[in-house]
Amino acid sequence: MRLSRRRRAIGGAAAAVVLALTMAACGDDTSDGAAGDSFDIAFIPGVANDAYYGSVACGIKAVADKSGSTVDVQAPKSFSPTDQIPILQAVIAKKPDVIIIAPTDSKALYAPLKQATSQGIKVVLVDTTLEDPSLAEAEVSSDNVEAGRVAAEKMAELLGGRPGSVLTVNLSAGVTTTDDREKGFAEGIKAAPGVTYLGQQFSNNSVQTAASIVSATLSANADLVGIFSTAAFNTEGAVAALKSANAADRVTIVGFNANPPGVKQIEDGTVAAQVVLKPYDEGVAAAEQAVNALTGKPVTKQISTGALVATKDNLQTPEVQKYLYSFDCPAS
Amino acid sequence: MSEVVAETEAAPRARRRRPALLGSATDITAILVVIVALFSVLDFDAFFTTANLTNILISASLLVVMGVGATYVLITGGVDLSVGAVLVFSGVVAGEVMKAMGGQGWGAGIAGIAVSMAAGAAWGVVNGIVVTKLRVPPLIATLGSFGAAQGLAQVITNGNDLKDIPTELVDTLGVGRVAGVPWLVVVALLVALVGGLVLALTRYGRRTYAIGSNVEAARRAGIAVDRHLISVYAMAGLLAGVAGIMSYAQFGSTTLSGHSTDNLAVIAAVVIGGTSLFGGVGTMFGTLVGTMIPAVLANGLVIVGLNSFWRDFAVGVVLVAAVYLDQLRRRARTAR
Numbered sequence: 140m141r142l143s144r145r146r147r148a149i150g151g152a153a154a155a156v157v158l159a160l161t162m163a164a165c166g167d168d169t170s171d172g173a174a175g176d177s178f179d180i181a182f183i184p185g186v187a188n189d190a191y192y193g194s195v196a197c198g199i200k201a202v203a204d205k206s207g208s209t210v211d212v213q214a215p216k217s218f219s220p221t222d223q224i225p226i227l228q229a230v231i232a233k234k235p236d237v238i239i240i241a242p243t244d245s246k247a248l249y250a251p252l253k254q255a256t257s258q259g260i261k262v263v264l265v266d267t268t269l270e271d272p273s274l275a276e277a278e279v280s281s282d283n284v285e286a287g288r289v290a291a292e293k294m295a296e297l298l299g300g301r302p303g304s305v306l307t308v309n310l311s312a313g314v315t316t317t318d319d320r321e322k323g324f325a326e327g328i329k330a331a332p333g334v335t336y337l338g339q340q341f342s343n344n345s346v347q348t349a350a351s352i353v354s355a356t357l358s359a360n361a362d363l364v365g366i367f368s369t370a371a372f373n374t375e376g377a378v379a380a381l382k383s384a385n386a387a388d389r390v391t392i393v394g395f396n397a398n399p400p401g402v403k404q405i406e407d408g409t410v411a412a413q414v415v416l417k418p419y420d421e422g423v424a425a426a427e428q429a430v431n432a433l434t435g436k437p438v439t440k441q442i443s444t445g446a447l448v449a450t451k452d453n454l455q456t457p458e459v460q461k462y463l464y465s466f467d468c469p470a471s
Numbered sequence: 472m473s474e475v476v477a478e479t480e481a482a483p484r485a486r487r488r489r490p491a492l493l494g495s496a497t498d499i500t501a502i503l504v505v506i507v508a509l510f511s512v513l514d515f516d517a518f519f520t521t522a523n524l525t526n527i528l529i530s531a532s533l534l535v536v537m538g539v540g541a542t543y544v545l546i547t548g549g550v551d552l553s554v555g556a557v558l559v560f561s562g563v564v565a566g567e568v569m570k571a572m573g574g575q576g577w578g579a580g581i582a583g584i585a586v587s588m589a590a591g592a593a594w595g596v597v598n599g600i601v602v603t604k605l606r607v608p609p610l611i612a613t614l615g616s617f618g619a620a621q622g623l624a625q626v627i628t629n630g631n632d633l634k635d636i637p638t639e640l641v642d643t644l645g646v647g648r649v650a651g652v653p654w655l656v657v658v659a660l661l662v663a664l665v666g667g668l669v670l671a672l673t674r675y676g677r678r679t680y681a682i683g684s685n686v687e688a689a690r691r692a693g694i695a696v697d698r699h700l701i702s703v704y705a706m707a708g709l710l711a712g713v714a715g716i717m718s719y720a721q722f723g724s725t726t727l728s729g730h731s732t733d734n735l736a737v738i739a740a741v742v743i744g745g746t747s748l749f750g751g752v753g754t755m756f757g758t759l760v761g762t763m764i765p766a767v768l769a770n771g772l773v774i775v776g777l778n779s780f781w782r783d784f785a786v787g788v789v790l791v792a793a794v795y796l797d798q799l800r801r802r803a804r805t806a807r
């Protein structure tokens with residue numbers, strides 16, 4: 140009697156695994172389209188559930204569809220090499236033709252990616268890059284220094300000469316993209332009259348930490364007038380902290396997030412402006428270079444895509460709409 | 472003890488030796504075999520290759536090392552939530568020391584290993600003292616040191632991941648291989664082997680079980696319970712320190728934010744492996760199997776083209792099933 144119950148429990152656990160396999164398999168579509176030069180493309184974003192990478196994936200898929208290639212997207216659950224490397228290794232075992240990856244660490248990803256290239260798998264870096272990118276066919280990134288500078292200009296414009304302190308809430312140190320955003324912003328904000336730049340604080344991509352950084356800064360610097368947030372979670376944390384401190388009216392936030400929640404923040408007016416990168420263009424460029432490398436065409440080693448700033452005024456224009464981040468790919 | 476029910480009538484004497492070797496891990500071993508077989512059937516060429524199986528072992532090696540310590544802690548009826556943070560802290564302290572020593576060469580590398588282990592052991596001793604002498608429940612004591620160690624690591628580094636590590640250490644412990652087997656895996660298996668033998672065959676191991684089964688009886692039998700518990704927590708900390716230098720060598724970075732859920736992963740692995748949360752029961756072999764299940768799932772699900780999030784779902788179900796089995800066994804025992 141008890142024995143059979145035990146058996147049932149084992150069966151249950153095994154069934155759960157099978158269920159996970161089969162249920163998810165339903166959503167998995169690996170139909171091979173046209174023959175000829177079609178490839179298996181693997182895309183490993185920096186983290187899951189981020190519409191930014193959704194747009195990158197959209198760009199990759201748009202190019203892949205043209206040649207009937209397949210795109211397999213596998214995302215780590217946190218923006219960390221400890222989560223990303225095991226996924227990368229499993230992807231390598233599948234031997235795709237090319238891996239398009241947004242490395243979560245400029246150094247830690249080098250050795251495993253080297254493993255991929257030594258097995259003849261091409262590697263294209265998208266969005267983030269490596270300290271030594273020589274193993275990659277191409278690296279596509281946003282010009283984040285420039286984007287930071289654009290953000291600083293917008294901040295100065297929005298402040299309109301109001302004096303006070305400005306703080307940057309950054310992600311984690313050592314992430315090339317966000318480090319560059321801060322660098323550009325720090326340079327740009329110097330030109331703003333009457334602004335004291337307080338430098339940056341790191342949230343490690345936690346909403347709570349970002350919120351506590353902002354509320355602590357508010358109590359320490361009563362003259363805080365502006366916050367530059369380099370990533371989505373930071374903006375959400377900053378908005379929450381300002382709300383609870385009743386300081387939303389006097390502090391201007393320039394965010395860095397054209398995700399659906401970020402767009403809503405502009406509509407609500409909780410965030411004055413969002414810097415919009417062009418992840419869709421990144422995805423397109425990365426996939427194009429990947430296909431070039433696979434078909435023996437000349438490859439552009441370095442490509443950088445631009446940025447624009449969305450505010451309430453220009454939000455509905457098609458130019459801005461096209462680049463807002465989304466998992467739903469725009470009809471091309 | 473899993474065979475208790477099945478073998479009550481058949482072999483009451485043989486049962487006494489079984490727990491030490493395989494014991495409660497038989498069911499879960501069967502599940503692991505089923506999972507491996509499933510993935511092999513679905514995509515043999517990608518999954519069942521030496522290179523890929525080695526990758527799975529590499530990705531599990533840090534958790535195995537921490538799991539060995541956690542097995543002891545859980546068998547005493549305690550819990551250690553601090554391991555992931557202690558791992559990061561140990562790596563950071565080792566990194567600072569190696570940087571101060573010039574950052575390159577075997578001298579710095581060996582000092583780094585020693586410092587990392589010492590830093591981990593120090594946190595373990597603190598945990599042990601807080602649990603035994605200050606009588607703070609292990610859950611709270613180690614939750615406290617989890618936060619404290621993570622915080623201190625960030626204070627020391629100012630939130631910047633350290634990346635200075637001697638290339639000698641990266642080329643051996645980090646990515647090097649002995650006879651085709653990665654150093655990381657060799658270290659993990661050695662730690663598990665020694666840990667398992669000590670647990671199964673020595674007086675130290677028997678005392679660990681005794682304390683977990685009935686702490687008052689152990690005390691009356693003359694076991695220095697406090698001293699033993701402190702040594703168990705110290706060992707768990709020391710092993711987190713070992714994992715710390717392994718992680719640093721593997722990733723070439725202190726990965727400050729990369730280990731925040733390691734503690735839960737380790738506890739889940741140990742419990743899946745048949746160690747009872749209530750203490751007194753558990754084997755090292757079970758912990759090995761329990762660590763491999765999430766690692767195999769994470770790898771296999773990606774290979775068959777599914778989102779690796781399904782791992783969380785599957786591991787969750789396996790975890791609950793494992794504890795349910797533990798409950799069945801406990802009921803069977805008390806019914807006798």
